[in-house]
């Protein structure tokens with residue numbers, strides 16, 4: 001049946017609509033597929049960016065960490081180096097704050113100040129029992145002006161140190177504000193000792209030359225007076241005169257004894273050098289006083305290591321004998337009996353023997369520690385005051401030194417150092 005024009009029109013419209021639907025569906029499908037692709041593509045590139053970013057970040061962090069490690073290592077190395085420098089300094093180093101607090105005190109400083117390794121006093125006034133050294137640091141802290149190479153002597157010798165050379169500088173921060181002081185001290189004991197030895201040797205030699213001649217004349221004169229006084233026959237003299245003659249004899253004898261002692265001391269020292277064992281010398285000197293010490297309920301001990309030296313045996317024996325005799329006399333009345341100890345140590349590195357003659361007597365006051373070596377200084381009624389003068393002379397002529405300290409029991413400690421070998 002032929003279609004009507006309306007039928008044709010409907011058919012045509014239906015075909016058009018069908019074509020349009022097909023085109024639209026195709027277009028939508030394409031679009032969806034494209035969108036999916038695009039989304040997939042977008043997702044992929046985001047991952048890559050994050051990875052790059054995180055890799056860069058990780059690298060930066062690693063670099064920072066490495067830098068930090070290097071800085072820490074450098075800081076540690078420089079701290080270690082400054083620690084080693086401070087520890088190896090042969091000079092004493094003391095750094096203090098304005099409040100007197102100790103910031104640094106190196107081992108050499110501890111040794112010189114007589115402080116144990118594990119003790120660091122809070123305040124330098126406690127560390128430096130020498131008021132002179134404390135005063136110098138106080139001065140720098142208050143004035144801000146440096147003190148350069150000042151010599152300070154220490155009354156109580158510690159570890160054999162008796163003289164310091166001190167340089168104290170104020171410490172400033174970046175704002176030029178003072179916040180402490182650096183104190184460098186060196187041990188001048190050896191230099192001072194050498195000076196002292198030379199001075200003593202020279203003055204002893206001068207005293208010897210000047211006085212030995214006069215003393216000799218005196219002794220001859222005294223011998224003559226004594227000789228004449230002995231010519232008197234006491235029995236032939238009237239009773240009232242006898243006492244005078246006896247007085248002349250006694251006084252002349254005692255004077256000639258003094259002159260003889262003085263001559264012994266003043267006579268220019270001529271050493272007869274042989275190898276001398278200091279231990280044997282000390283043992284013998286101890287034996288000489290042991291019986292007396294025991295009789296008083298006391299004892300005499302010899303302890304430690306001694307060296308051998310090229311010396312004059314007779315003179316050294318005399319020196320130690322004088323020291324021990326003095327020690328026993330000083331502690332004869334000590335409660336619990338006299339106790340004299342010869343304590344010795346041999347310093348291998350320094351090649352020196354240090355012998356201390358210690359007693360439990362009253363000790364020697366710091367003000368007297370130089371005076372007791374002067375000829376005729378005595379506190380004893382029948383003392384000559386020449387014992388220690390002679391000891392010092394003998395020690396000095398053996399290139400040694402003698403100083404006085406305090407023994408553990410509060411008595412005297414006469415410390416002799418003599419160059420020697422093992």
Ligand SMILES: Nc1ncnc2c1ncn2[C@@H]1O[C@H](COP(=O)(O)OP(=O)(O)O)[C@@H](O)[C@H]1O
Nearest residue numbers: 326327330372378379383384385386387388412
């Ligand atoms: N171990 C000692 N303890 C206390 N004082 C001492 C000691 N050794 C010496 N002295 C003092 O030193 C002084 C001088 O001694 P020294 O020169 O030997 O002369 P002396 O023994 O004839 O008095 C003594 O008088 C004494 O005061």
Ligand SMILES: [Mg+2]
Nearest residue numbers: 322326387388
């Ligand atoms: Mg004496």
